[in-house]
Amino acid sequence: MYNVREITDDLYWVGANDHRLALFENIFPIPDGVSYNSYLLLDKQTVLFDTVDWSACRQLLQNIEHVLNGRSLDYLVINHMEPDHGASIEEVLLRYPKAKIITTEKAVMLMHQFGFQVDGRTEEVKEGDTRCFGKHTVAFVAAPMVHWPEAMVTFDTTNGALFSADAFGSFRALDGKMFNDEVNFDRDWIDEARRYFTNIVGKYGPFVQALLKKAGTIDIKIICPLHGPVWRSNLGYFLDKYDKWSRYEPEEQGVMIVYSSMYGNTESAVGALATKIVEKGMPNVVMYDVSKTDVSYLISEAFRLSHIVLASVTYNLGIYPPMKNFLMDMKALNVQKRTVALVENGSWACKSGTLMREFLESEMKDMEVLDDQLTINSSMNENNFEDLDALAEGIVQSIKPSL
Ligand code: FEO
Numbered sequence: 575m576y577n578v579r580e581i582t583d584d585l586y587w588v589g590a591n592d593h594r595l596a597l598f599e600n601i602f603p604i605p606d607g608v609s610y611n612s613y614l615l616l617d618k619q620t621v622l623f624d625t626v627d628w629s630a631c632r633q634l635l636q637n638i639e640h641v642l643n644g645r646s647l648d649y650l651v652i653n654h655m656e657p658d659h660g661a662s663i664e665e666v667l668l669r670y671p672k673a674k675i676i677t678t679e680k681a682v683m684l685m686h687q688f689g690f691q692v693d694g695r696t697e698e699v700k701e702g703d704t705r706c707f708g709k710h711t712v713a714f715v716a717a718p719m720v721h722w723p724e725a726m727v728t729f730d731t732t733n734g735a736l737f738s739a740d741a742f743g744s745f746r747a748l749d750g751k752m753f754n755d756e757v758n759f760d761r762d763w764i765d766e767a768r769r770y771f772t773n774i775v776g777k778y779g780p781f782v783q784a785l786l787k788k789a790g791t792i793d794i795k796i797i798c799p800l801h802g803p804v805w806r807s808n809l810g811y812f813l814d815k816y817d818k819w820s821r822y823e824p825e826e827q828g829v830m831i832v833y834s835s836m837y838g839n840t841e842s843a844v845g846a847l848a849t850k851i852v853e854k855g856m857p858n859v860v861m862y863d864v865s866k867t868d869v870s871y872l873i874s875e876a877f878r879l880s881h882i883v884l885a886s887v888t889y890n891l892g893i894y895p896p897m898k899n900f901l902m903d904m905k906a907l908n909v910q911k912r913t914v915a916l917v918e919n920g921s922w923a924c925k926s927g928t929l930m931r932e933f934l935e936s937e938m939k940d941m942e943v944l945d946d947q948l949t950i951n952s953s954m955n956e957n958n959f960e961d962l963d964a965l966a967e968g969i970v971q972s973i974k975p976s977l
Pocket of ligand 1: 722
């Protein structure tokens with residue numbers, strides 16, 4: 575059964591929602607699903623902007639057939655070739671034998687790498703090229719590494735719609751709610767939008783900045799991303815988030831405490847630290863057990879907040895493995911410009927604090943690690959209170975100037 579929405583005159587959403595996939599890219603939990611957005615323009619010529627994941631291909635074909643209503647498909651604009659959008663290209667070409675693909679040279683190369691039969695069906699475009707489909711003229715804008723090297727975005731100069739590929743996307747299925755003004759984005763969507771951006775595109779901040787700079791030169795009225803809601807109002811809200819995230823600036827002053835605790839003693843210590851921080855005037859504190867929280871949520875919070883406390887037990891004379899994994903992921907995704915405080919625990923040969931400090935200072939960019947550090951031997955006792963208080967004071971003092 576078809577399931578489509580009109581976006582604006584001549585333009586329809588013909589994508590699909592996916593509630594069955596447990597792990598996006600087989601790595602990121604998506605408890606609220608995801609949408610694969612595809613858009614169909616009915617002009618003198620008909621144009622499909624991107625396709626969907628293979629698992630949603632049948633839904634896409636039913637939607638296209640319904641909207642075309644007997645017309646043929648003339649063009650398929652591929653902004654992004656990653657299989658969650660590109661996997662259905664071949665099937666669309668088979669169903670519509672006259673359709674031609676418009677895309678970048680690199681995307682054509684990737685289509686061949688993925689084994690797609692597209693010979694004689696592609697037309698390559700580059701930055702600044704335009705195409706007129708009748709009433710609508712579109713311009714193609716290169717967007718390399720947002721999120722793959724072949725990516726481009728397409729701007730419809732007639733109606734101001736930007737087909738933004740992975741940019742401005744979000745996890746979560748749409749479930750009928752197509753537009754940003756049909757959801758409470760700041761309440762229900764922002765966390766999943768941030769988790770999507772930071773984990774998928776977070777590494778490529780400078781490339782996102784380059785795209786934002788180009789976007790600033792055109793009069794965008796509608797943003798049509800490949801995942802999540804279409805933006806037709808309040809664009810500045812989301813552009814501002816993207817600007818902050820891609821510059822690695824925190825959204826809020828606040829403290830994220832990430833701890834590893836095998837028997838509850840480190841958890842107890844950071845619980846006391848959280849209390850002290852709040853007592854000293856910083857109530858924006860959140861705590862996460864690194865063993866229980868998927869690292870994609872931790873990365874998202876690390877982008878949101880200004881301060882991070884890492885509390886790790888010593889394990890095989892090293893950092894507790896899930897904590898090491900979080901550190902490695904922060905490095906991979908370019909997390910930077912954060913203030914970090916350290917808590918270490920070890921029943922003998924306590925080393926995790928020293929090792930975390932070495933990692934932060936030598937492997938990551940612009941991480942300010944506070945000198946004060948709390949060392950626990952097995953469990954907190956009265957002798958640790960002075961250090962705990964000093965650590966809390968150091969954290970709050972480092973926040974206060976910017977409050
Ligand atoms: Fe949603 Fe980079 O693909």
